């Protein structure tokens with residue numbers, strides 16, 4: 001009885017040990033996690049992390065996750081998890097909360113998205129598209145996160161990479177704005193069609209721009225993955241081979257074409273030195289984009305339609321260089 005009382009009276013730790021990105025890169029250090037209300041059970045205003053359960057074959061909701069208990073030792077008010085899972089989950093929860101606040105501070109409500117289920121290590125159907133490199137993923141149209149442990153050693157685990165989590169939240173924001181709600185069907189329901197491929201590339205483009213602007217780092221993923229091809233500061237150009245309608249029957253990789261489009265916005269951010277103005281344009285474009293055809297051209301026209309004259313001039317110049325013959329402006333560019 002006495003022990004039980006003690007447990008009930010114990011207050012939440014002030015700070016938690018987590019991966020934190022500072023000037024010198026990532027380090028494990030103490031930080032508050034504002035959104036965590038019941039840290040023992042990883043529950044708070046973002047949602048609850050549950051273990052296991054099932055992500056069904058035909059989409060739908062995540063079911064069957066079990067309540068977890070993350071044990072910690074308290075050192076001077078800092079919760080030190082007793083295992084590496086705790087460190088990962090604290091880091092993820094902190095990153096997701098930071099990303100949510102960053103978006104909301106830029107006048108985009110996420111009330112419809114949060115709280116949502118956070119599925120730690122569920123059974124995952126192979127029909128849900130996860131690349132081998134993904135171990136945090138947002139379930140578009142079903143509004144939950146899947147968190148998978150790293151399959152290999154990384155300097156900074158993906159769940160702890162704040163740009164990686166900002167990218168995943170970017171999928172939620174893009175879907176909210178283009179489809180109209182977290183549970184709305186995607187604009188294109190067949191991911192294997194050309195329009196479906198364009199949709200997945202533009203999803204990755206939006207998510208990468210959000211993450212790069214939030215971290216102010218066009219190569220935010222490099223702390224976890226050695227993927228120089230994803231660096232948005234490079235001059236990525238469109239080519240026949242990476243075009244979504246390239247005629248290939250094989251599984252489509254959405255990143256190369258998506259990275260071309262993301263790099264346009266990073267270049268805008270660099271040339272205007274205005275990260276918030278660039279993000280506002282990104283949001284307004286996604287809000288306005290109701291294309292007859294889901295493809296890069298309709299997205300580009302929506303971007304130019306929302307841009308102010310200075311932004312438009314820069315975008316036109318960069319788009320002509322990087323999209324070349326693969327894009328014909330319908331008169332928005334001089």
Ligand SMILES: [Zn+2]
Nearest residue numbers: 167171204207
């Ligand atoms: Zn993605």
